[in-house]
Amino acid sequence: EIVLTQSPATLSLSPGERATLSCRASQSVSSYLAWYQQKPGQAPRLLIYDASNRATGIPARFSGSGSGTDFTLTISSLEPEDFAVYYCQQRSNWPPRFTFGPGTKVDIK
Amino acid sequence: EVQLVESGGGLVQPGRSLRLSCTASGFTFGDYAMSWVRQAPGKGLEWVGFIRSKAYGGTTEYAASVKGRFTISRDDSKSIAYLQMNSLKTEDTAVYYCTRGWYFDLWGRGTLVTVSS
Numbered sequence: 096e097i098v099l100t101q102s103p104a105t106l107s108l109s110p111g112e113r114a115t116l117s118c119r120a121s122q123s124v125s126s127y128l129a130w131y132q133q134k135p136g137q138a139p140r141l142l143i144y145d146a147s148n149r150a151t152g153i154p155a156r157f158s159g160s161g162s163g164t165d166f167t168l169t170i171s172s173l174e175p176e177d178f179a180v181y182y183c184q185q186r187s188n189w190p191p192r193f194t195f196g197p198g199t200k201v202d203i204k
Numbered sequence: 205e206v207q208l209v210e211s212g213g214g215l216v217q218p219g220r221s222l223r224l225s226c227t228a229s230g231f232t233f234g235d236y237a238m239s240w241v242r243q244a245p246g247k248g249l250e251w252v253g254f255i256r257s258k259a260y261g262g263t264t265e266y267a268a269s270v271k272g273r274f275t276i277s278r279d280d281s282k283s284i285a286y287l288q289m290n291s292l293k294t295e296d297t298a299v300y301y302c303t304r305g306w307y308f309d310l311w312g313r314g315t316l317v318t319v320s321s
Contacts, residue, residue: 098231121266131249133249137313137318138311138312138313138314139241139295139301139308139311140311141307141308144307145307146294150307151309182248182249184249184251190265191254191265192220192251192265193251193254193270193308195238195249195250195251197248198248198249
């Protein structure tokens with residue numbers, strides 16, 4: 096089973112600052128990695144799929160990179176609505192399984 | 205409007221059963237695989253299982269934690285996906301979300317399942 100590790104657990108930043116979130120897989124997931132944003136009391140929202148593709152309607156300040164075992168979600172300039180928890184997720188092809196990382200909370204400094 | 209709406213959650217005793225529904229609207233439900241994801245109170249996200257579209261056999265896959273107890277099915281004529289949960293345990297307490305496709309690009313608001321005596 097592939098295990099995802101996210102760092103840091105909490106990131107304290109101010110609006111306008113750059114956020115860099117890391118996700119590491121215990122073995123290669125190729126580019127089958129997605130990022131989700133979740134705000135309190137809400138369902139998660141897809142931000143990035145296949146490591147670097149922005150989902151429909153996602154602002155350009157969100158970008159994803161990486162392949163294999165190391166991935167990064169970057170928020171170029173934090174807006175007030177970006178303070179939330181971010182999860183990475185991998186998809187393995189056979190057997191088909193989906194695994195989420197434990198999450199990174201981005202809070203206001 | 206494109207949306208998913210879960211229903212059927214509630215309080216249930218350990219060992220009992222519950223069936224959740226996920227009603228889709230605004231898109232061609234039958235074209236998509238559908239997944240269930242859960243989130244225990246204050247915890248992270250856990251994939252529960254999915255069902256392929258009929259074009260890909262309509263077969264299912266499950267997480268090890270629920271395999272043999274949970275069953276996912278679908279009724280494309282009604283645009284509904286189901287999650288049948290049997291032999292429920294206290295650790296199954298969570299908000300259950302349904303999601304669309306391989307990329308989980310659409311989520312419902314979730315339904316809370318509480319397993320407690």
